[in-house]
Structure formats: structure tokens, C-alpha cells
Amino acid sequence: MQILKPAVLLYFLFISFCVTSQSDEDVIKTIYSQSLTNGKSYDWLNYLSNQIGGRLSGSLNAEKAVAYTKEELDKLGLDKVWLQPVMVPKWVRGIKEYAFIETPNGQTTIVNICALGGSVATPSLGLKANIIEVKNFEELEALGKEKIEGKIVFYNRPMQADLINTFEAYGGCVNQRYSGAMEASKYGAVGVIVRSMNLRLDDYPHTGSMGYEDLPNDKRIPSAAISTNDGELLSTMLQLDNSIKFYFKQSCKQLKDVQSYNVIGEITGSEYPNEYIIVGGHLDSWDLGDGSHDDGAGVVQSMDVLRLLKESGVRPKRSIRVVLFMNEENGLRGGKKYAEVAKQKNENHVFALESDSGGFTPRGFSFDCNDASFNQVLNWKPLFKPYLIHYFEKGGSGADVGPLKTETNVLAGLRPDSQRYFDHHHASNDTFDAVNKRELELGAATMTALVYLFDKYGVNPITNKGTIKK
Amino acid sequence: MQILKPAVLLYFLFISFCVTSQSDEDVIKTIYSQSLTNGKSYDWLNYLSNQIGGRLSGSLNAEKAVAYTKEELDKLGLDKVWLQPVMVPKWVRGIKEYAFIETPNGQTTIVNICALGGSVATPSLGLKANIIEVKNFEELEALGKEKIEGKIVFYNRPMQADLINTFEAYGGCVNQRYSGAMEASKYGAVGVIVRSMNLRLDDYPHTGSMGYEDLPNDKRIPSAAISTNDGELLSTMLQLDNSIKFYFKQSCKQLKDVQSYNVIGEITGSEYPNEYIIVGGHLDSWDLGDGSHDDGAGVVQSMDVLRLLKESGVRPKRSIRVVLFMNEENGLRGGKKYAEVAKQKNENHVFALESDSGGFTPRGFSFDCNDASFNQVLNWKPLFKPYLIHYFEKGGSGADVGPLKTETNVLAGLRPDSQRYFDHHHASNDTFDAVNKRELELGAATMTALVYLFDKYGVNPITNKGTIKK
Numbered sequence: 024m025q026i027l028k029p030a031v032l033l034y035f036l037f038i039s040f041c042v043t044s045q046s047d048e049d050v051i052k053t054i055y056s057q058s059l060t061n062g063k064s065y066d067w068l069n070y071l072s073n074q075i076g077g078r079l080s081g082s083l084n085a086e087k088a089v090a091y092t093k094e095e096l097d098k099l100g101l102d103k104v105w106l107q108p109v110m111v112p113k114w115v116r117g118i119k120e121y122a123f124i125e126t127p128n129g130q131t132t133i134v135n136i137c138a139l140g141g142s143v144a145t146p147s148l149g150l151k152a153n154i155i156e157v158k159n160f161e162e163l164e165a166l167g168k169e170k171i172e173g174k175i176v177f178y179n180r181p182m183q184a185d186l187i188n189t190f191e192a193y194g195g196c197v198n199q200r201y202s203g204a205m206e207a208s209k210y211g212a213v214g215v216i217v218r219s220m221n222l223r224l225d226d227y228p229h230t231g232s233m234g235y236e237d238l239p240n241d242k243r244i245p246s247a248a249i250s251t252n253d254g255e256l257l258s259t260m261l262q263l264d265n266s267i268k269f270y271f272k273q274s275c276k277q278l279k280d281v282q283s284y285n286v287i288g289e290i291t292g293s294e295y296p297n298e299y300i301i302v303g304g305h306l307d308s309w310d311l312g313d314g315s316h317d318d319g320a321g322v323v324q325s326m327d328v329l330r331l332l333k334e335s336g337v338r339p340k341r342s343i344r345v346v347l348f349m350n351e352e353n354g355l356r357g358g359k360k361y362a363e364v365a366k367q368k369n370e371n372h373v374f375a376l377e378s379d380s381g382g383f384t385p386r387g388f389s390f391d392c393n394d395a396s397f398n399q400v401l402n403w404k405p406l407f408k409p410y411l412i413h414y415f416e417k418g419g420s421g422a423d424v425g426p427l428k429t430e431t432n433v434l435a436g437l438r439p440d441s442q443r444y445f446d447h448h449h450a451s452n453d454t455f456d457a458v459n460k461r462e463l464e465l466g467a468a469t470m471t472a473l474v475y476l477f478d479k480y481g482v483n484p485i486t487n488k489g490t491i492k493k
Numbered sequence: 494m495q496i497l498k499p500a501v502l503l504y505f506l507f508i509s510f511c512v513t514s515q516s517d518e519d520v521i522k523t524i525y526s527q528s529l530t531n532g533k534s535y536d537w538l539n540y541l542s543n544q545i546g547g548r549l550s551g552s553l554n555a556e557k558a559v560a561y562t563k564e565e566l567d568k569l570g571l572d573k574v575w576l577q578p579v580m581v582p583k584w585v586r587g588i589k590e591y592a593f594i595e596t597p598n599g600q601t602t603i604v605n606i607c608a609l610g611g612s613v614a615t616p617s618l619g620l621k622a623n624i625i626e627v628k629n630f631e632e633l634e635a636l637g638k639e640k641i642e643g644k645i646v647f648y649n650r651p652m653q654a655d656l657i658n659t660f661e662a663y664g665g666c667v668n669q670r671y672s673g674a675m676e677a678s679k680y681g682a683v684g685v686i687v688r689s690m691n692l693r694l695d696d697y698p699h700t701g702s703m704g705y706e707d708l709p710n711d712k713r714i715p716s717a718a719i720s721t722n723d724g725e726l727l728s729t730m731l732q733l734d735n736s737i738k739f740y741f742k743q744s745c746k747q748l749k750d751v752q753s754y755n756v757i758g759e760i761t762g763s764e765y766p767n768e769y770i771i772v773g774g775h776l777d778s779w780d781l782g783d784g785s786h787d788d789g790a791g792v793v794q795s796m797d798v799l800r801l802l803k804e805s806g807v808r809p810k811r812s813i814r815v816v817l818f819m820n821e822e823n824g825l826r827g828g829k830k831y832a833e834v835a836k837q838k839n840e841n842h843v844f845a846l847e848s849d850s851g852g853f854t855p856r857g858f859s860f861d862c863n864d865a866s867f868n869q870v871l872n873w874k875p876l877f878k879p880y881l882i883h884y885f886e887k888g889g890s891g892a893d894v895g896p897l898k899t900e901t902n903v904l905a906g907l908r909p910d911s912q913r914y915f916d917h918h919h920a921s922n923d924t925f926d927a928v929n930k931r932e933l934e935l936g937a938a939t940m941t942a943l944v945y946l947f948d949k950y951g952v953n954p955i956t957n958k959g960t961i962k963k
Contacts, residue, residue, distance in 0.1 A: 056655040184931070185526040187880055222931060384854070384910050386881060410657050411856060413883035440854050440910060442931045461654070461692060461912045 047406055047479075051472045053335045055410055058468035063330060065460045067095060067323040068382070072313040072455035079310040080350040081113025081281045088306050089284045092322065092347050096288040099330050103291070106284040109360040111350040113281045114140055116310055117274030120247060122216075124260055125151070125268040132260075134253035136216065137228040137311060138273040139200060140353045141235075142246040149272030150175070150214050150245065156261050160198070160206050172211030175269050178203045179218045179258055181251075182445065189441040190380070193220055193448075201233050204246040208238060215246040216269065218254040220445060226250045227450040230309050232353045247271055285357045286347040290329055292478075294340040299365070300374045300477055301344040302328045302470055305351030305358075305423055312453030316444065320382025320458060322347050324437075324467040331471040339478045341373065348423040351379065355422055362426035374433045374477040376470055377421025381447075382458045383439035385469040387414025392433040396483045400433075403476050412469050414438050433482055437470055517876055517949075521942045523805045525880055528938035533800055535930045537565060537793040538852070542783040542925035549780040550820040551583030551751045558776050559754050562792065562817050566758040569800050573761070576754040579830040581820040583751045584610055586780055587744030590717060592686075594730055595621070595738040602730075604723035606686065607698040607781060608743040609670060610823045611705070612716040619742030620645070620684050620715065626731050630668070630676050642681030645739050648673045649688045649728055651721075652915065659911040660850070663690055663918075671703050674716040678708060685716040686739065688724040690915060696720045697920040700779050702823045717741055755827045756817040760799055762948075764810040769835070770844045770947055771814040772798045772940055775821030775828075775893055782923030786914065790852025790928060792817050794907075794937040801941040809948045811843065818893040821849065825892055832896035844903045844947040846940055847891025851917075852928045853909035855939040857884025862903040866953045870903075873946050882939055884908050903952055907940055 045053075058064070071078075071088060078085040089106065096104045120138055123131040138144075154175040157163045163176065178199035182192040197220060204215045219229035228248045235243045249257065260267050286306060292298060304321020308314020325345045332339060348357035365372055376388075387407070390397055397417055404415050420434035428434055439462070447453040515523075528534070541548075541558060548555040559576065566574045590608055593601040608614075624645040627633045633646065648669035652662040667690060674685045689699035698718045705713045719727065730737050756776060762768060774791020778784020795815045802809060818827035835842055846858075857877070860867055867887055874885050890904035898904055909932070917923040 055657070059655045185529045187525070187935075189931075384912050411884065414881065442854050442935070443929050446929070459913050459916070461659075465657075465912070 047476065050335060050337065050475060051406055054331055054471045054475065055468040057331050057334045058327065058464040058471070059461065061334065062327060062464040062467060064323040064327040064463050064467045067326060068315060068319050068458060068463065069455060071319045071322065072315045076313045077310040078306060078308045078314055080111040080283065080307045080353060082310070085283060085307050085349065089286055092286045092306065092326065096286065096326060096345065099288065099333070101288045101290055101329060103289040105287055107287055107360065107364060109283055109285055109349055109356050110280045111283040111356050112354045113278040114353060115276050115278060117144065117276060120271065120273040121149070122247070122269070122271035124257060125270060126264065127266050132256070134257065135226050135228050135250040136247040136271055137230045138275040139217065139233040139246045139248055140230055140309065141233050141277065142204070142273070142275055143243045144274045144276060145214065145245045145272050147274070149270055151268050151270040152213050153266065154216065154261065154269040156258055163206055163210065168210045171207065174212055175214040175216055176203070176207040176212045177216045177257060179254055181218060182220060182222050184222060189222060189445050192222065193445060196220055200231050200248065204233055204244050205235055205238055208242045208244050212244060214244050214271065216271070217246065217248050219248045219251050220448065221251050221450070223446050224251045224255065226252050227452055229449045230311055231449045245273060247273060283349045285349050285361055287344055288329060289342055289344045290332070290339050292339055292341040296342050297371055298341040298481070299344060299370050299372045300341050300474055301346050301372060301424070302376045302474055303346035303348055303423060304378045305349070306347040307350050307352055309352055309449045311449065311451040312447070313455060314453060315455045315458050316381040316447050316453050317449065318351065318379045320463055320466065321378035324378050324463065324470055327467040328471045328474055331467065332475065337475055341478050341481070343474060343478060351423050358423035359426050365427065372427045372432055373482045375420070375424035375427050376435045376437065376473060377424045378437040378466060378470060379421050379423070380437060380441065381439050381444040382463040382466060383443060384462045385412060385437055385439050385466040387412050387438050388435045388473065389416055389418035389420065389438050390433060390435045391418070391420040391428065393431070396433045399483045407469070407472065410465065410469065431482065433477070435473070437466060439466060517946065520805060520807065520945060521876055524801055524941045524945065525938040527801050527804045528797065528934040528941070529931065531804065532797060532934040532937060534793040534797040534933050534937045537796060538785060538789050538928060538933065539925060541789045541792065542785045546783045547780040548776060548778045548784055550581040550753065550777045550823060552780070555753060555777050555819065559756055562756045562776065562796065566756065566796060566815065569758065569803070571758045571760055571799060574758045577757055577830065577834065579753055579755055579819055579826050580750045581753040581826050582824045583748040584823060585746050585748060587614065587746060590741065590743040591619070592717070592739070592741035594727060595740060596734065597736055602726070604727065605696050605698050605720040606717040606741055607700045608745040609687065609703040609716045609718055610700055610779065611703050611747065612674065612743070612745055613713045614744045614746060615684065615715045615742050617744070619740055621738050621740040622683050623736065624686065624731065624739040626728055633676055633680065638680045641677065644682055645684040645686060646673070646677040646682045647686045647727060649724055651688060652690060652692050654692060659692060659915050662692065663915060666690055670701050670718065674703055674714050675705055675708055678712045678714050682714060684714050684741065686741070687716065687718050689718045689721050690918065691721050691920070693916050694721045694725065696722050697922055699918060699920045700781055701919045715743060717743060753819045755819050755831055757814055758799060759812055759814045760802065760809050762809055762811040766812050767841055768811040768951070769814060769840050769842045770811050770944055771816050771842060771894070772846045772944055773816035773818055773893060774848045775819070776817040777820050777822055779822055779919045781919065781921040782917070783925060784923060785925045785928050786851040786917050786923050787919065788821065788849045790933055790936070791848035794848050794933065794940055797937040798941045798944055801937065802945065807945055811948050813944060813948060821893050828893035829896050835897065842897045842902055843952040845890070845894035845897050846905045846907065846943060847894045848907040848936060848940060849891050849893070850907060850911065851909050851914040852933040852936060853913060854932045855882060855907055855909050855936040857882050857908050858905045858943065859886055859888035859890065859908050860903060860905045861888070861890040861898065863901070866903045869953045877939070877942065880935065880939065901952065903947070905943070907936060909936055
């Protein structure tokens with residue numbers, strides 16, 4: 024153990040005095056100022072995105088990201104940093120997918136597709152068949168086996184443009200991607216092409232997870248996303264002539280589970296060390312871009328929360344952890360593992376905050392909690408006004424923190440501006456240049472400010488099993 | 494005059510009935526939905542930016558923009574569309590600027606500069622001199638004639654990163670750009686280099702207006718902006734060796750004023766035709782990029798306000814005008830002319846809204862008005878909540894509508910998210926690809942909703958010289 028010199032001790036006493044005597048307004052101002060003038064999130068993201076790149080679960084890059092973030096957390100002088108083992112699925116894309124539309128006279132038009140995560144491959148020479156467009160599972164059912172059998176099903180329901188929250192528009196479409204193959208297989212379809220979950224018309228196909236659930240292997244049909252521009256083209260060509268054929272070839276494969284890790288760092292609480300506040304994002308990403316928005320941003324913001332607390336002179340009463348979850352995209356194994364271990368160890372997780380909605384200008388938070396806790400949060404809202412943080416609503420939190428839910432704790436998700444998110448989501452243009460430094464840093468500061476408040480005041484004491492905490 | 498068929502008449506009666514019986518919530522929802530699914534702003538911007546391009550006052554492109562927007566407004570079936578003549582200054586950049594830093598041993602490093610708008614040229618062979626860095630006019634004064642004479646002055650005060658509103662950070666720096674040459678000239682400086690007004694470190698020099706006021710011609714020294722990266726380089730090199738020299742060459746020139754126009758379209762009010770509500774942006778831009786954010790966005794949003802009102806079935810009681818102002822950037826002649834003519838004609842401008850802060854996600858409005866009117870506006874705030882519009886504050890409005898100010902009317906400016914604005918402002922990367930379609934459309938809808946409310950309810954009747962209007 025290091026012996027502190029008197030001058031150093033005095034310094035810490037001074038800092039400690041300053042913080043305890045500072046108003047919440049002042050502490051929060053320091054946090055934002057630190058993030059905007061001295062933040063680390065952007066540098067970390069630069070490394071994750073440009074030196075490592077896409078971090079699909081089970082890939083070499085994912086393991087590089089584990090090692091890098093562990094090393095960076097080690098440098099921060101936290102009380103503990105460790106890796107939490109977790110087995111993760113390993114799906115590999117194989118060689119680049121290839122697809123074209125063929126007219127009856129043999130003319131072909133190449134289109135942009137990518138395999139959906141979890142999909143099986145096509146036969147090695149590819150798959151060519153007639154293709155039929157539907158907008159939803161009801162249309163599929165109405166067409167029935169007679170019209171579907173032997174064909175490729177093309178799901179082409181676009182995201183609803185007049186929903187303000189683009190995640191709602193996503194929620195209204197994503198069943199085509201996740202369950203499209205499963206449903207189409209029931210009617211004898213041989214493959215599935217899904218319009219990319221993208222509000223823009225452009226040439227990028229967007230991947231994402233799909234599942235077969237308990238479908239037997241011989242019923243599992245290959246499934247790919249098509250870019251919105253090519254989806255529109257395909258739809259138009261089908262309207263002109265429904266006898267056109269679609270060809271696609273993909274060699275993706277599900278391998279055996281492999282060992283990976285959640286990366287965890289902790290500042291141990293000075294007064295209530297068994298009350299845990301966690302902040303996190305997911306370290307894995309899809310493989311097409313470099314995962315800067317999904318979820319490199321959440322990872323580096325969460326890391327910076329602990330550093331910003333220290334830099335702002337906050338000495339937490341409760342234990343604050345950053346948790347970098349592995350395998351959010353295609354398995355959620357990291358989130359489940361973290362909750363499982365927390366339960367085994369009887370760790371009381373009072374507040375968990377996730378950032379997994381992109382690195383855009385933060386607008387506020389969505390809270391999954393009881394009314395008493397939500398009212399407590401609403402009291403803090405004026406503290407955020409100078410930073411244009413206005414969105415405090417009840418709703419979902421995040422996939423990785425979800426398994427930590429109890430009756431009394433608070434889960435939350437950072438809510439950045441959502442307008443551009445699906446331009447990049449799961450596509451090859453989810454890259455570092457699409458992240459603005461200030462927007463990223465504002466997000467980190469906003470998260471830090473909320474963590475600071477929950478640490479200082481605890482979760483609403485009345486509902487928290489009667490225990491009064493100040 | 495066209496005679497309406499009974500069916501058409503019935504249709505109009507129906508629409509009219511629908512709107513009068515619709516709640517404000519419903520009308521505003523229709524407005525947003527129309528903009529996001531059927532908006533014209535993005536298409537218009539595509540043409541302005543990609544088919545015309547930068548629109549510096551007095552340039553051929555500016556006149557093309559006048560003709561194009563007039564033609565598009567003509568297609569909308571407004572009650573009147575016309576051009577309002579205004580004489581504008583014509584400054585031309587000449588051939589591309591060139592600059593380097595030279596060390597005493599003769600090594601040169603090329604750096605990125607651009608002439609500031611309104612600057613004189615360097616001598617035709619360029620200007621080479623020692624260069625001295627200052628952060629503000631106080632430092633300049635302290636150095637005095639002895640240290641400044643015969644040198645180039647380098648203003649290097651960066652925008653303050655920890656201000657949340659980037660326009661505040663801009664306001665804290667822009668005197669270096671506007672008045673830097675005037676001030677440095679007092680002490681015998683031979684030229685001025687100004688750090689670009691940009692919060693990012695990158696290679697784009699940002700132009701913008703500068704002035705000499707009543708400085709005699711022989712005291713007018715050339716002034717240019719340097720990119721932030723090259724500003725940092727220059728500063729570092731000066732710290733290592735203050736005997737380095739700076740060379741720059743620019744051939745810009747102020748020509749005689751030329752004829753140009755404000756473009757105006759009007760829906761004449763059905764009940765109070767002499768109460769005017771105007772919405773506008775400026776048609777001119779700087780010449781380096783294509784002026785998509787500054788202020789192509791404001792132009793096309795303002796145009797779409799009138800179209801969206803019509804499409805949403807709103808029949809205005811007051812006269813609603815779109816005004817596309819010429820020459821905001823380097824003279825404000827359009828704004829002044831519009832106000833002058835309005836005064837001559839005794840037109841009562843009750844509300845004027847400007848969009849000139851970029852085409853990013855709208856956050857709200859800033860209002861220049863009395864307290865009674867501001868309270869009226871605050872009552873409407875809940876109507877905007879579903880669209881995440883939360884910022885309603887007193888403050889400035891916009892340069893072009895400023896001259897319309899009276900004691901009782903309301904001026905306002907749209908306030909989009911400001912984080913990315915100065916990445917592009919007045920630089921060659923202010924281009925169409927930096928504008929997101931949805932963000933632009935949300936801005937147009939937000940403006941339309943506010944215009945709808947002011948048209949329906951009028952400006953606060955109590956303060957409006959006692960006239961009761963409903």
C-alpha cells in the first residue's frame with residue numbers, strides 16, 4: 024500500500040471538501056465542462072473503431088476490444104478492474120454476399136445484400152427462385168403454401184416515416200427481420216430477402232439478428248437484407264413482371280460457442296459498498312462497419328463516466344461500476360451472465376444505466392422504475408435544463424441491463440437524438456466519421472450527472488423496502 | 494378566373510370544415526406527418542445545393558436561386574408571388590488563395606486559408622512578413638505599434654468548447670474575424686490571419702464577413718481565415734521560433750453594387766389580411782460550399798411552411814408570407830429592404846419567424862417579444878412535446894427579421910441542435926450530404942406548427958394596442 028504524503032492528503036481533503044460543499048448545479052457544471060474540454064471518450068472510440076474495427080461476438084476483434092478496454096480501465100486508477108467470463112455464440116459471415124435480379128429474358132441487375140446474423144448459408148452455388156413481395160405476416164398467411172412454396176419471400180414493409188422516435192418505427196418493422204425466415208419457411212419458401220431497417224433510401228444493406236427458434240435444420244432457410252434503394256427497385260420490377268427471379272449467395276455459418284468476457288471496472292462505495300450503480304454499453308458490434316454508434320459510443324461514454332466522476336472530485340458513496348457487455352447483438356449472453364453473477368453474490372443493484380442508442384446529441388433518459396422513483400428523477404430535471412436535456416419519460420431501458428430488474432431498483436437508457444441512428448445502424452456506414460465529438464461527450468456528461476445524483480441521493484428511500492438512506 | 498365545379502367546392506368546404514373542427518393537436522399532427530411523408534424541403538434543397546450551389550450575393554448563382562425559388566413558389570398556387578428589388582454588394586473571391594509558413598532556413602509548409610468576405614487582396618505577388626499571435630484585442634493593444642508594425646497578426650482565440658450552445662461560443666470569438674483587420678491596422682499590421690470559427694480540429698478554412706468601417710483605403714489590410722488544424726500548427730511553430738514568416742496571396746475584390754431581389758410568396762389572410770406573419774431564411778450563401786445548412790435549409794423550410802399549411806387544410810386568417818432574403822451574409826440589404834417597404838406600406842407584421850441556424854433536428858425557438866406574448870407562447874409548449882420540441886426561451890430571433898421589430902410584435906428564430914453547425918458553417922463542407930432529410934423536415938413542420946398557432950390565435954390581444962382579436 025502506498026503511503027500518502029501530507030501534501031497529497033491535504034489535496035484530497037481539499038477536493039473532498041470542495042465537492043461536499045458544492046451544489047449539485049456546480050458539480051454537474053464541472054462534469055460537463057470536463058467532458059467537453061478534457062473528455063476521453065472520443066479518443067477511446069477512435070481506437071476501438073479505427074484500430075480495432077467491427078467486433079462481432081467470438082471474433083478476434085471482439086477479444087482485442089476486451090483486452091484494450093481492460094487495459095484502459097486499468098490506467099484509470101479504479102478500485103477494481105476485471106474480466107467476467109462468458110461463453111458466446113460465434114457466427115461468421117464468410118465471403119461477401121452476392122445477389123442479382125434476373126428478368127425472363129436473362130438480363131441481370133446486381134443488388135446490395137448482406138446475410139442476416141444467425142442465418143444459414145445458401146447452397147454453395149447460390150439460390151435462384153421466383154420472388155414474391157409481402158408487407159407482413161398476415162399477407163404471407165393469406166397467400167399460403169400454394170403461392171409461396173419454392174419461392175423467395177421479399178419482406179418490404181418500410182419503417183414508418185411519421186413516427187418521431189425512430190426506434191418506434193424500427194420496432195414496427197423488425198419482426199420481418201427477426202422472424203421472417205421462420206414464418207416464410209412454414210409455407211415452403213426457400214429463402215428470405217428483407218428490406219433494410221433504414222429510413223433513408225440508400226445503397227447500404229443493414230444486417231441484424233434473426234432466429235429460427237426450434238425449427239428443424241432442414242427447414243432453416245437463408246435470410247438476407249437488401250438495401251432500401253434495391254428494395255424499391257425489386258418492388259418496382261416485381262410490379263412490372265412478377266415472373267422475375269432473384270439469385271443470392273451467402274456462405275455464413277454458426278460455429279460452436281467460444282469463450283469471451285464482460286469487462287468490468289469499479290469504484291467501491293465509501294458508505295454503501297453493497298449498493299451498486301452500473302453504467303454500461305456493449306463491446307460487441309456487427310461486422311459490417313466499425314460499430315462506432317452501435318455501440319462503441321455507449322462503451323466509451325460508460326468508461327468515461329467513472330473517469331469524469333473522479334476528475335470532477337466526486338467520491339461515490341455507493342459502488343459505481345462500468346460494465347462493458349459482450350454479445351448484446353446476437354445472444355445477450357453478457358447481460359444475462361452479469362445479472363446471474365450479481366444475483367449469486369447478492370449484490371444490490373439499485374440503479375443501472377445503459378447507453379445503446381447511438382452517440383448523437385443526448386436528449387434525456389427513459390426509465391424503467393416505479394412511480395416513486397420516477398418522481399424522484401423528475402425532481403432532478405431542472406438540473407439538466409442548462410444542458411438541453413429535457414426528455415425524462417417512463418419506458419424501456421436497455422437490453423443488457425434488463426435482466427437486473429427488481430421491483431425497487433431503477434433501470435434507465437440514455438436517449439440521444441434518434442433521427443440519424445437508423446441511417447447507420449448495423450450497416451457498413453456505422454463508422455467513426457459519423458460520430459461527432461461534442462455530441463458523444465455531451466452524452467458521457469449527461470450519464471455522469473445522473474449517476475452522480477443517484478449516488479448522492481440513492482434510490483427513493485420510501486419504496487426501497489423501508490430503508491432510509493441519505 | 495376559373496369557375497369551381499360543385500364537387501370541387503364541396504371538397505373545399507369539407508376540408509375547411511375538417512380544419513375548423515379539428516383540435517390543435519390534430520392539425521399539428523397532420524403538419525408533421527405531411528412534412529415527414531410528403532415534404533418538399535429536401536428536394537428543393539437538393540436542387541439549390543447540387544444544381545445551383547454556393548450563392549454569394551451578386552453572383553450568377555444567387556440570381557439562379559432567385560429565379561428557381563420564384564418558379565417553385567409559383568407552382569404552389571399561393572395568392573401572390575413576387576420579386577422585391579434590392580441592390581446588393583458584390584464581393585468576389587478571385588483565384589484560390591495560397592499560403593505557407595516559412596522557417597528561417599527556408600523550409601515551407603503550405604497551410605489552408607481563405608479570404609474573409611469583404612477583405613481586400615494582398616499585393617499581386619502576395620504578402621510575406623513575420624507573424625505574431627494574439628488571443629484578443631487587449632493583447633494586441635498591450636503589444637502596441639512597436640511589436641505589431643510590419644507584421645501579420647494571427648488571431649487564435651478558439652471557440653469555447655464547454656458552452657452548450659455553440660452560437661454562444663461563436664459570439665465569443667467572431668469579433669476577431671469581423672474587426673480583426675480594423676484593429677490590427679491601427680498598430681501598423683500588414684495583414685491578418687484568423688483562426689477559423691470551428692469547434693473541430695480539421696483542415697477547412699471558414700470564411701465569413703469582415704469590415705473596415707470608415708478606415709481609409711490605404712489602411713485596409715488583407716484578412717484571411719486559417720483552418721483550425723493549421724492554426725494549431727502555426728501556433729506551435731511560433732512557440733518554437735517566433736522569427737518564422739507567413740506568406741499569403743489572395744485576389745479578392747469589392748465590386749460595385751448590383752441589382753438583386755428578395756423572393757416573396759403570400760397566402761392572403763381571410764379575416765385580417767393586413768396582419769402579416771412572415772417566415773423566412775436567406776437565399777444568399779457564402780461561396781465555398783453550397784450553403785446547404787447556411788441557409789439553404791432555412792429557405793426550403795420556409796417555402797414548405799406555406800405548402801404544408803395548404804396541404805394540412807389550414808386556411809389562414811392572417812396573411813402568411815414566405816420571404817427569401819437576399820444578402821444576409823455580407824450586408825443584410827434584403828432584410829433592411831423588406832422592413833423598409835413594409836413600413837412604407839403600413840403593413841402590420843405581427844409575427845416573423847426566421848430559420849438561419851442550420852437544418853439539424855429542431856429543438857425549439859428563441860423569442861424576441863414582450864412578456865405577455867411570451868407567456869402566450871409558453872401556453873402552446875405542450876402541443877410541441879410529442880415532437881420533442883422543448884426549447885422556448887426569450888432571446889434573439891434572426892438577422893433578417895430583426896429590422897421588423899416593434900414594441901408589440903413577436904420575432905422568433907428556429908433553434909435546431911447546434912452541436913454540428915460550426916463544423917460546416919461558411920466552409921467548403923457546408924454541403925447537401927451534411928443535411929439529414931428527416932431533421933430538415935422536422936424543422937419545417939415545427940415552424941409550420943408555430944405559424945399555424947400564431948395565425949389562429951393572433952399575437953397577445955391585451956398588449957396589442959388594446960385591439961381584441963380572436
